[in-house]
Amino acid sequence: MENQVENGYTGNILRVDLTNEKTSIENPDDLFYRRYIGGEGIVVYYLLKELKVGTDPLGPENKLIFANGPLTGFAIPGTGRNSVGAKSPLTGGFGVAEVGGHWGAALKHAGFDAIIVDGKAKDPVYLWIKDGEVEIKNASHLWGKVTGETEQLIREELGDKNIHVAHIGPGGERMIRYACVMNGLRDAAGRTGMGAVMGSKNLKAIAVRGSERPKAADDEKLKELLKFFNEKLQKRNAGYFQFGSGGDLLEPFASTGNLPYRNFRDGDFPNPIDLDPRTIKETIGLEKDGCFACSIRCKKIVKIDSPRVVDSLYGGPEYETLGAFGSNCGIRDIAAICKANELCNKYSLDTISTGVSIGFAMECYEKGILTENDTGGIKLEFGNDDGMIQIIEMIAKREGIGNILAEGVKRAAEMIGKGAEKFAMHVKGVEIPMHEPRYKQGMGVGYALSPTGAEHMTNLHDDSIAHGRVKAYQGSLGILEPLPVDDLSFKKVRALIYITNWQYTYNAVLMCYFLFWSKELITEILQAVTGWNTSMWELMKAGERISTMARTFNTREGLTSKDDWLPERFFEPHTSGPLAETAIDKVKFENAIKTYYAMMGWNEEGVPTREKLQELELDWLEST
């Protein structure tokens, strides 16, 4: 190992100044990568270093950062991912989303670990990156096109059907606040509105083609590790292999109350099996799709010809999408949900935020806060599947009520008034994902505290530590005792912090959660690729570092402990179903938040202390 340490790990970062149409390349040193790893570690580093406090998220001074992890582009299952980040137009704080597919790997093969996009192009442009060469190209003819057309036109124009494209549809162009960035047509960097930032810069797409495979510091060791990895892969991930994301869990989620129903209000969603991935596979499923180098192939593809036509090019609904457009909108028609998914991928809209925005509108309609006058004649009741589809179109076009819902539920509620705020299911402006915090109460704390608003990935799924298997799965984190799903004691907070810190590492490494590999194996793979004499312990510290950086960014942008809270709804029980008598205890919840601060080394206002910054080698943040 000693020799490798001296070699160092480096990577190229491409800077693109759209205002001045200039590009340049930087090459940070080994220590930079080891401290911040990749993905959102790189994103938050540059946002902290370079963004002026108070920057308009949709102004030219925001920076849109695409970042790979150190494993991206290697033939390692689960690593076909990249991050997209910027100051978020939804939260005004740290924005980032992870996305799968093939684009990140292609970027690495073209010679880059990250792209920092600054400024704003006068007219629409796209970037063309091929094996180290970068071109800023006119995209006026692409502007207004949906993602499927854009990808096709770029490939035709550049004469290469193997080009991979990260891009926005009309949703991003029109700066829908929760617009996403699409990798190809099926993979979305969904949350926190990164597509809106891309649109604000007049940047339609980044097309990439690369031919150079990266080399590991210790190729033999990597091969050996991957052998072990692949031999065990299929067995450990049976559910995802067979049914894609959501596995065989949607129906059980409904039975516990975890699956949100009618804008998180009710709890008795009938026959959830109708929306379960198992049913999708049996009825409308085609073959599945996967990310670069991954044999899991968790991505559903569906095809429906009538009565609704759903284009299989845009893939099928993930679990979150099934919940957001399905039960959350009181909708039981799987074809409608698949259509909604197709439209979101076409227009580059985040399916969670879109679905929750429509659920919000449906509840407002039911309460008379919105009427047919507002909706353009649509009877926007829960369960109106045609209405839902129409509203998605209106959002993408910013037409009528769609122009209000395009701002996200927080701003929409403010615009609508009349008490609509009560029905706006968000944290820090980001719509809440499809896991009920009255059921998973630790996740509720995680929603409240996540620097990117309500977030289900970098979070604790309470059911994972409510069972006897906890020692096997979380043992290496010292989480040894099962805790009830509704426990909010310091033990739950501790578990949330430990698990979340590892997930920050995961997001920086950009390994897919669905592979469930041991922390030790991830560590060893990282050692083999980078040559770092690193450890799971150091990687946990990296996760803590990134979490603390994200918190610091938000603090700097004016977010306070007041923003660490859930909508009032969650402190009351469901109207019906398994959680009809279960609410979150407000005192326990507040106590959990305060305990989280203290355990993280933050002060009572949730601001990281000087010594915590120093311990994490973030002393440079004191003067920013």
Place this chain on the structure above:
Amino acid sequence: MENQVENGYTGNILRVDLTNEKTSIENPDDLFYRRYIGGEGIVVYYLLKELKVGTDPLGPENKLIFANGPLTGFAIPGTGRNSVGAKSPLTGGFGVAEVGGHWGAALKHAGFDAIIVDGKAKDPVYLWIKDGEVEIKNASHLWGKVTGETEQLIREELGDKNIHVAHIGPGGERMIRYACVMNGLRDAAGRTGMGAVMGSKNLKAIAVRGSERPKAADDEKLKELLKFFNEKLQKRNAGYFQFGSGGDLLEPFASTGNLPYRNFRDGDFPNPIDLDPRTIKETIGLEKDGCFACSIRCKKIVKIDSPRVVDSLYGGPEYETLGAFGSNCGIRDIAAICKANELCNKYSLDTISTGVSIGFAMECYEKGILTENDTGGIKLEFGNDDGMIQIIEMIAKREGIGNILAEGVKRAAEMIGKGAEKFAMHVKGVEIPMHEPRYKQGMGVGYALSPTGAEHMTNLHDDSIAHGRVKAYQGSLGILEPLPVDDLSFKKVRALIYITNWQYTYNAVLMCYFLFWSKELITEILQAVTGWNTSMWELMKAGERISTMARTFNTREGLTSKDDWLPERFFEPHTSGPLAETAIDKVKFENAIKTYYAMMGWNEEGVPTREKLQELELDWLEST
């Protein structure tokens, strides 16, 4: 792994109530061992749980705890160690020492992981433990005997020459405050006065014989790991293999100023090679000795016939002993040092505290604070080797000045008065080991903060991270940048904390430092032996937990941040030699202490916060 988790790891703890002559056996569960591991983790747990605040360290209510680690007794190199702990008669706080040899392994083979000794025997006794059976036996005939005689008499009396004995000589019987507990005749649980506690209980010895080898949860895995372990062992530890402790470092230590000279005052010790382990090997060294199952065999054995006779039975001087009786007393005669070592092992006196006490007396003599009237006619100048030998005898017998020096330098200085305090080189009452804190300044901070007083083992050796090799050796802790030996920035404090926390784990596992094995390999060996799905990260947390428990014990006993300080001498330069212009900067030092508190999650007074206790699953300490 899943199956093993359910099996659990347990061990037996023997309780001995000497007052009532009763014994009993407890069997804590897997979770207890996983949280507190072993060694000083077990010691501090029971002291916190069971000792009344304000207990007299030399009274019957103190508890003397012998504790193995989970690996003790397995045929694993480096694990032939055990801890001995109690409330310390030197500090009034947490006392513990680690010791090698064969006794701990024998205890494990006899069926016990630990012994908790409570109360006080009416007349001297010894314990006889054989394969699960325990007997309290009369030791009146052994009282007053030196260790060599005691061991021999017990073996004869019990008719088994393979019995291993942990015991005290006259030093422990007379409650010299820094008396040690000897494993056999060559291995000392040296620091913090555990031999005095043993003496206060009228407990002369614990004789052990066991025949049952422990079984690993995964024997195949353990064998495989040990194969790797043994193949690399010899290469990695060349210096210790050849020369024993101190390796080839004594001479270089003198050249940097690290080797204390004349009670830490001067810096120009000439011809240090005369005391170097290399010279010892060439001139007076016999074969070397080792601990149970260890192939390093780092323990010197020396034999000198004239003019001084040194008995080879008691081994040879370790590095610390060479420094304490050698340069620290201005003594250059290796035979005198070997004799001092022999006497300390015979009488069960800690060589560091004894040597530093004599160095203190020599400086007092030089300053006229002590005179020939006080010393019984001895001209106690630096360099008086015969005088030194005489004083050791007087300490062991508590005769004349020896009765004062038997209390340790802190109390001796108070008794002597006349400004003697200035020359008392101690922290919290424990004499400072043979590493100059003006040279290793991070270690100086560690001396000040160690819960067991000045302590060189659970500490940072600044030179280890001052060189380019830092990434290879400390990389897994994320310590990636070399730091000068005299650096006292937050980076040094961070390194001190990380390294110390791992050392607390090491001491709980009871793996020998001299093997320098990787943290990952230790983790895997522990997994194989215990069946725990643990990780280096969880083990680091265990170390942090034990450190925090020790701090909490001290806080409870009334120690405060005022006790976290060094003697004034260290804030001035040496009078001569390489550190003639180097002192510790008081402001930087104080700042480092405060930074340490905050980084550890302690408040400004150095008291662990409620949330830090909770994070470490030490919530039960809040109510103790």
